Amino acid sequence: MERPWLKRYDSGVPFTIIYPQVALPWFLKQAAERYPFRACTIYRDRVLSYAQVDTMSTHLARWLRKLELQKGERVGLALPNSAQFVIAFYAVLKAGGVVVALNPAYKERELAYQITDAGIRTVIGLRTLRGMFASLTEYTPLERWILTDDDDLNDLQAWSEPSEKNGGQVETSREIAWSELLRRGFDRLPPLPVLDPTDVAVFQYSGGTTGIPKAAIGLHRNLVANTLQFRHWLVGMQDGNEVVLAAIPLFHVYGMVIAMSVGVALGASIVLIPDARDTDQVVHHIQAYRATLFPGVPSLYQAINRHPSVLAGAVDLSSVKACISGSAPLLRETKEEFERLTGGKVMEGYGLSEAPTATHCNPMLGENRIGSIGLPLPDVDCCIVDLEDGVTPCDIGKPGELIIRGPQVMAGYHQRPEETAQALRSGWLYTGDIAYMDADGYFYLVDRKKDLIKVGGFQVWPREVEEILAAYPGVKEVAVAGVPHPQKGEIVKAWVVPESGAGLEVEDLKRWCLGHLVRYKVPEVIEFVPALPRTSVGKVLRRELVRMEIERTRKDEKAG
Structure with a gap:
């Protein structure tokens, strides 16, 4: 087949890659051997070296085997971005397990679905979720949980591998303290299994906004390939010299691969932000640790553009070399302003849980085309x-x-x-x-494809309408979707978040749309809202807006 995109690759990016026949923890082992004393994770100003993270994850992996974790068994991680997430992630893989990363903000019903569907017996999670885990044992396969929180950070920083002589036993009850597993040695421990590239590495749940969530099965070789594809794409990045700002959630495959796995492959220091909505912390950490690679979402870059300290010129963001933007459309204004502030490159890309995670990206050195998700990565x-x-x-x-x-x-x-x-x-x-x-x-x-709106037999793509409305002065955010209508079947509705003090009027917005769109694409209904529902990585939940609209219509009909 013809591949016109190859002519647009940056110099130094290969058309095809020879992939080593290894499992994903190989990257951590390599980094620990090459940069043993370099910071691997930086979390709440506590630093763990590559040697420490590699050794700790092996220690925890051996304990998971001691706790009878079987090869191919799924293990839940209910943790925010933290040193514990990174250690636990590699520990589960080294033990032959399959990582099922769970959003720690999920409610019991949401956790119950994924725990049951994946058949999870063991969860490594936050201590604050203890009560929820106990409740889940009553009606899900969950049997055991290993608990941690920020109180364990001092133990992590001062940790040295215990000898087998000071081991003793850890109670194999339902609840186990992470700190206990780190302190204890072990004896008569089963060896760690030999991993194969075709072994399953992760379950990543997908499709929650358009139907029943389902687990996409990512093999070790899938994640190894995507890690290397992006490592080669980032021309100019130097092994052992970069700093990754990991603000996007690691429990989402985007953060898991681009921030964590690519960061480890680079031998980079990974600065972990548990809540990307805390823009003060994001801005502080970029400056304090001189972040060079910053994967994120458009709303995060826009929030930094508008941060008071940034607007006042009180923050130095010049360390940033490259940003990969995904999960939502990147507006020209957001990209250009962030590039002006940092001097780095913001590259819009595309990926999905079913190809964990990236398949396309704009070039790092070459032409970035506004509105484009870029070029297919090598071998895609x-x-x-x-x-x-x-x-x-x-x-x-x-x-x-x-x-x-x-x-x-x-x-x-x-x-x-x-x-x-x-x-x-x-x-x-x-x-x-x-x-x-x-x-x-x-x-x-x-x-x-599923968001297509049918109006009187005509096709309306929500994104096209959103782009027109977003260009109107005073519009901060917008979402467009088709909502049921008793006579017309379906109509176009827009939910608009105004800028503070903008004073927008519905009729003005409709006239603006009429000047740029054929009449059937103009929203019949425009509602002003304070915020839009989003996923953990910033993607607008159009289906949630439609669901709320349908529920409201039903209530109105009953009241009438």
């Missing part, structure tokens, strides 16, 4: 196919469904053969995203 083939038959390739510039094949594509969905067969066809991953490609091989997202 892409095609735009007809929406009706799913096979016929579309002409250049014509929208269709984006399909992908590459070494990072998942093995399938856990226990969902029908969904797997729908997503993986003839070696291609059908993304469900509508996109088009220009003549130079740059790709552009139009919208999600």
